[in-house]
Amino acid sequence: MDGVPDVRQLLAAEQEEPTDGSDGSQDLRDRLGGLSAAERERSLRELVRTTVAEVLSYRDKTEVDTDKSFLELGFDSLTSVELRTQLNRATALRLPATVVFDYPTPAALAAHLAATLFAAADDTAGEPGEEEIRRALAAVPISRFRExxxxxxxxxxxxTAEAGPDAPTDDETSELDSMDIENLIEIALDGSDS
Structure with a gap:
């Protein structure tokens, strides 16, 4: 697509645009964060639909059938780059210039946006919290970490590496204080030849 002069100019102008430092994707995630996955995708479908209507100068976004291909809707190389540019601004993502060819319908593109924006959040949703992780680590004897x-x-x-690799840290010292006799004996014997 770089071979088309209008597209090349649009891509060059986009690279020169200053960024204001705001994270549009975080703003969008915050707005959509409390919604179910289906509601998120529906909202993103509306975002894509509205943007498509703007780029193609439709009078009303309801004229955009989200299941029709971008080519059927009237996209060419220039308008596809313009759509990508507007969606980049709205989401703070870095979508490729070929996004309308990679995801050929507004519905497919909305699903991709949902997956991209919320994949990391959904992946970490089942992870334990910091306190739970701290409790789990505190329950592991130091000798097991050494082993x-x-x-x-x-x-x-x-x-704490500056103190030397074998120097106990404050955390280790407080953990030693909370250990039972069996764990203390195990640590003491860990360094001996017996």
Whole structure:
């Protein structure tokens, strides 16, 4: 599509546009975040439908059949780049210039936007919270981290590597205080030859 002069100019102008630093995708995620997946997709379908109507100068967005292909609706290379540009602004995504060919109907494009905008949020929805993770890590004896070869990495993550790889951290010290006798003996014997 870079071979078409009007498209090349539009792409060049888009790259020169200053960004205001706002994250439109986060604003959109916030607005749609409380909705079900079906409601999100329906809202994004309306966004695509409205944008298509603007780009093609339709009088009313209801003239846009979301199940018709973009080519049937009247898109060419220039209008496809214009649609992509407007959707990039609305979502703060970086959609490819070929988006109308990759997702040939407004409905398919809306489904792609929903997947792109909410995939990360949906993927982390089932993850445990920070407190739950902290409790789980605190329940693991330090010797198990040593055996697995994870203690140096954990200490680096905690930014305590300056104290030396074997120096106990405040967290380790407080964890040692909370351990039962069996765990303490296991740690003590871990460093011996017996």
């Amino acid at each position: 697995a070869g994870l203690l140096p990495a954990l200490l680096r993550l905690a930014d």
